[in-house]
Every structure is written in structure tokens, then in C-alpha cells.
Amino acid sequence: MLRFIAKRLFWMIPSLFAVSFLAFVLIQLPPGDYVTTYIATLAASNEVIDQNTAAQLRERFGLDQPMIIQYIKWMWGIITRGDFGMSFEWQQPVSGLIWERMALTLALAIASLIATWAIALPIGVFSAVRKYSIGDYAFTVFSFLGLSIPSFLLALVLMYVAAVEFGQDVGGLFSHEYEAAPWSIAKMIDLMKHIWLPVIILAVSSTASLIRVMRANMLDELPKPYVTTARAKGLSEFRLLVKYPMRIALNPFISTIAWLLPNLISGSVVVAIVLNLPTAAPLLLQSLMAQDMYLAGAFVLLICALTLIGSLISDVLLALVDPRIRLE
């Protein structure tokens, strides 16, 4: 097992290099660079920059060098100093920009994940055990509604309801006075007050699909002979469900961890923009549009690393919970 993990970790290194290089190339593929975007922004407010200033800017940002040199310099900084470079647009080190956003993204993602699982798993099991009952039909209707309503629409409607009907402060994760404040207990409470709305919105659509998946998994397991064996042993229906079919029906969920982690960054962009959430996704989008290449590159590298780590974690977990994978 340890050997397996070590081997997987070793192979991550070349994959990370390959992906980061590709990402770097892709970011640079559109015509122009950050300076072009910058000039265009200034031109919009009637400021004109001459060729010399532009060339100076390029030199200052290192944009005049060939791409491969830029890439090597950037990678060298990461490896030796943990320095992801400067964001052109924000005039700040990339790492400083990313980490706070990542922490908030993580908090939001974990909160909505817990909400999703806590709602979806019991309902999925119920729907399977009471197949074609009124309850099952009701939850089926709910889950199809949840699946078919686009989350940005739900976000707009909920924002309207919360703001107009209940006078809640919606949008963002903090009230205005806490936005720039350092972390404190009051700020935490403020976060709690704001986080429920995005959690609901993010949870609804994933809950809906999770209910369907869990129901289907359970329906596969319920008629298996080992369930009848357990029943013939005299186990109560609830203990039996939890110990046998549910345990096995949960296995496929462990594999979803692999794409859960990268989703932290790139997922739910639309909702985050609509709700003005200070999470990673809108920043990533903005950096791509502005050709803020070190910031974008850092995000892509992070997504890639998280994908690899996520699939390693899910593989290890799967082997831990399923002896058939571990021992065969």
C-alpha cells in the first residue's frame, strides 16, 4: 500500500510539470498580453500610452522575453521560494491573493457538501426502500425540479426573496464593515449569517442529483441475497440497511472525491459571480480575461494538483473501505 502511494506521488511530479506547461501555453495563446489589455482599459478612460511606455511595462513584467524563459523563471520561483509570481492586475504576490480566497472557497464547499450529503443520503435510501410510494414520488419531483432549475436563477430568486421580503443583507460572504477587517469572532458570526444562502443554492442542485444516484445504488443492492441473509438472521430493518446495502451503495461516492476537489476552484462560477462571493472562481475567470498569466497559471496548477491529490485520496479510501479492492 505504501509503495503504491509513493509510486503515485512520484508520478504526480511529471504530470504537474506537463499540465503547468500546457496551461502556460494556453494562457498565452490568445493574441496580445496583459499590457495590451491594460492599454485597452486605459484607452477606455481616454488615457493614451505610447509605444515606449508599453515596451517599458513589458520589460518590467518580463513579457518581452520568450515564453519558455518566462515559464522556467516562473517554475523556478515556485520550486525554490514558493513564489507564484506577481499578479499584474492586482500588483500583489499571487500567493497572497489566492490563499484567502481558497480558505473561503473551502469553507463554502465543505459546508455545502455536508448539507448535500446530510439531506441527500437519507432521502435516497428512503426513496429506494419505499420505492413507488407517495414519499418517493414527492422526492423524485423535488429532485427533478432541483436538477432542472439553473442555479443562477435560483440564486437570483432567493436573493430577491431574502432581500425584499426579509430585509436580509445578501451578496458576498461578509457585511461591509467586516470585509477588510482581520479575523475575529464577530467576523466569524458575520460569515455564518451570510453563508447560508450560497450553501442552499449550491446544495440544491447537487442534492437533487445525489438523491437519484443514491436511490439507484440502493435499488441495485437491496435485492441482493446477502440482504435476505441478514434479514433471515433477525436483524432489524434499520440496522440491516445501514450495515449492508448502504455501506456498499456508498462506495461509488468515494470515487467522486476525485472531482470534488478541483471543483472547489472552477465550479459554481456563475453562482459566485451572481452572489458576489469572494471565492476562487470569479478571480480565476477575471484573471483569464485580463491575461493576468501568473495568477491564472497558479490557479490552473492548483486545480491540476487538487485533481491528482483527489484521485489519490479516493483510490486509497476505496481500498480501505472495500476489501475486494484491497486484497484481490
Add this chain to the structure above:
Amino acid sequence: MSDVLSIAPRKPLLEVRNLVTEFPLRKGVFTAVKDLSFSIEAGKTLCVVGESGSGKSVTARSILQIVDAPGRIASGSILLNQADGSSIDLARLNPRGKQIRDIRGRDIAMIFQEPMSSLSPVHTVGDQIMEALRLHMNMSKAAAREEAVNLLRQVEIPNPNQAVDRYAFQYSGGMRQRAMIAMALACKPKLLIADEPTTALDVTTQAEILDLIARLQKSTGMAVLFITHDMGVVAQIADNVLVMHHGVAKEYGTVEQIFHSPQDPYTKMLIGSVLKLEQKAEIRLKRPPLDTTAKPILEVRNLVQHFGPVKALNDVSISLLPGETLGIVGESGSGKTTMGRAIMRLYDPTGGEMLYRKADGNVIDLAKIKGEELKAARRELRMVFQDPFGSLNPRMTVAQVIGEPLLVNGIARGKELDERVCHLMEQVGLDPAGRERYPHAFSGGQRQRIGIARAITLKPRIIVADEATSALDVSVRFQVLDLLMRLQDELKLAYIFISHDIGVIRYMCDRVGVMYRGQLVEVGEAEKVCTAPDHPYTQALLSAIPRPDPRDRDRSRRFRYTETTPIKNGSSAR
């Protein structure tokens, strides 16, 4: 007062009266068990025997109220008489209630047919045994574990201390069924319900499991309700027999009565079908003897097939005459299926030759040819598979299934194809009017006929039938066997008939090869090998087959072959 009347007959342990179990369907109600009554006495064995769909499993599950949804007991009573003289009507209990749950596993335990899927794949065997103990006996974890080890020892699992922490997939089929028995016997039940517990096992393993159940029954005094379709097993273990057909009890009596003076025509048919397998088929006896001087149509020489480190076939040599039926018999894992597939060239053999004599007299080596030549040879060698459900594509009509070989080989199409298909269906005894229907509309026997029609479509010269009748009920089995023999005479086919069932081999084959661990240990005339074999392995195999006669229950005859057994008369396979 009542003490004086102690001569009054003891109440039976379980009395089932007028049981009706129904399955509500979208259109009406399907009654799986109709007005069934029987009783089981402590320490006795009742066999419920019947073919698929007879309602025997539903009967067993009704007793514990674990009939699969939406089945339910509609009426009748199931009285469980307790030691203190009181009795409970199980049919009246709530299927999810505490009362019936206390009886399940403690008073009445059950074992099932599929030893693999009946145990949880992700829990250790020990965990599943301990669960029953802790549930009903209030044992501590340590005490339950100790008891689980004892139980595993009792069912003769080697190294029970380690085995208790293993998973079901690390056990062999026979060991899994032993573990199931250990689990069922954990709380010393008064009644053990065994639903086809040996059907998925080899005959030697079956004999050992039957012995084990009999031994445990003797030592604990429990009653056994044994469900099976195998009359041989019934004859060996039953005290009383209940014959079921389509949910109705056809006959109910002592084993002696059922076997030696059956009253019901259905019972007679069941027993007749077993006795029929004791001798050669009539069609075979009527046929003129084979021309043994003819040149063999197929000659396998020193065939070797390895799958990684596994030696599935180890130096196998055998020949097949034109028009001959060659049986290949052996237990699971003996390599008999590999042999059939190797001849079809579904594998690339590791070594050896398979010389096939074409109709024009030319000899080709099936082990070496490829491309066009192999394609041509495969037209003349066809296969019939075991599973009549899995081997037909559910999304193709019967006409498409049968006609496909003609179509892909570009032999016939359109109207001509349709005519050929109709003719083929008539040949195998199917009504061509059903050719546009899908396989699910046909019964198991009919599906196997479709599989046979597909095999003879291209006018092959050799057919490899791999357990072609194993999944069929006895009454249908003979129809299919007789059809195969009739087709053989009509179409001048040579058969390689692979089976684990010596009875079927004796019924239909001219010669038999016995396989053991990838080797052919004995080849000879079917009659000789099936009655007086030379090789000790074949003798052991024969000794394990349950004799369909309750008067012949001598278990001491039975022995298990181990390779260290010295070969008595130095017989060789070839």
C-alpha cells in the same frame, strides 16, 4: 391429569396449514403458493422438491416472512410449537416486528443457494457470524468471536482462527457454504431451512456438505427443511418429501413411499427422469454402432493452455470420430470449459496441436491457423452455451439470433434468410411463427433450442456443447438431450459434450474423458467409465453422486480423491 396422557402424539415442531402466498402484480395477483399444508417434526428432514417456478423457495421464505416484496402471505397459518407447549402463528406476525425477528436466526435459521452472494462482500465472515450471536445470545464481543471460531471449526474450516477474519471472496465455494451453515447454526436453531444449498457446488463438495448437515442434525436434534430439485439428494437425506408443482403440493409422504410407490403422475415423471439417467438413451441404443475404423475428425495432441501461472490444460490428448459424441466430465476448475473453448480457438494455445480433418480430407491444425482460414474453420465448429438467458442477446429477435451467422458470413439474406430461419426453427422443434419475438418471451428450454438452432445454422461438423443442459429443469433436459441426438443423426454431427453431470454423460455419450486439474485422467467407453472406472479420481467422483434410491444410503462408500492416492492398476489416460 394430562401427565397420564403422555402417550399422546408429540406436536410437530412446525405445522403449516393452508398456506397461500401471493404476489400482487400490475395486472391481478400471482399466487405462488396455493393452499399448502405440511408439518416438520424435531430431528427430521423434510425435502421440498420441485422444478423452477414450483413455489418451493417462496414456501421456505414464507415461514420466516422474508418473501421478497411485493409478496405476502394471504391466508393460512404457520404454527411454531415451542418447548413449553405454547405455539406461535408466524403467519400472523408483523414481518418487521420484534417477535418474528427474535425467531429468525434463533429458532429458525436459513441458508441459501448462492454461497458467494449470500455473504456480504465487505464484511469478514467472522463479523457476520458474530452478529447473529450478539443479536440473539447477548454475547460480548470477545465471547462471540470465540464462539465464531468454534463454529467454523465445527463446520471443518481449516485454521478457523485465521479464517474468522477473512472475507467471503477469499473462501472457496464449498467453504463459503460451510461458513453460511456455521452462521445459521450459531444460535442452535430448532429448524434449519436450506434453500438449494448444494446446487451451486460440485458433487464431491455437495456430498461433504450433506454429510455435514446430517452430522450436525444428529448432534443438535434440529429439524431440517431442505429445498432441492435433485431427486438423488432427496433420496439420500429425506425422511418426508413434499413434491410441488406450480405452487401446489402434488404429493406428500415418506421418502420410501415417494420413491417406491409414487401416486401422482408428476412425481412419477420426476423419479422417472432420474432413473432414465441411470442408463443409455433409447435413441443411442437403437443406433447402429459407430465406425471406429474411420479417421478421426478432430485429434487433439498434447494441448497445453496456460493463463499466466495457471495451468488450465496440461498435456491433453484426445480424438473425436465423425458422428461421435465425446463427453468431457470433471468438477469446476478441472479445465473442461477451457478445453471446449480451446478447441473453438477462442484462446491461443500455449502448446500442442489440434488436427481438424476437413470434409475434403485435408487436415489443418486449429492451433496454428489464423485469418480467413480460421474463419472458415469456425463455420464448421460451433458452440452451444450453458446459460440460456445470458447467451442470447435480449435486444435481438429470435430470427435475428438464428439468422445472424448466415448474414455475417454472407450466405443468405432477405427472403431466403427468412426461409432458412423458419426451417431451422422447425428442426429444433420451435414454432416459426414466434421468430419475430424476443428471447425473454421464451422459456429456458425453448431458449436453449434457439441456441442450438443458431449453432446448426451453418451446417457445422462439430458442435461443442458446454453444460448445455445444466441450467434446465429435468423434465425439459431430456427433450433437449433427445433433440441433440436426433440432430446428430440427421446432420451427421460430432459432439463434444462438456458436463459435470455423469448421468447426462452416460445418457448421451459414446466415449468419455474425465478431467482433473487440467489433465485427462481417464478416457473410455461411456458405459465403462460411468459404471466401472479404472482411475481412482473417477471412482471418487462416482461415489459422491447421490443415488436416487432411499434404500441405498451407504455413505461409507464415498471417498474424496487426493493426488497422493496410489494409482491401483497403473491405468493411464491414453
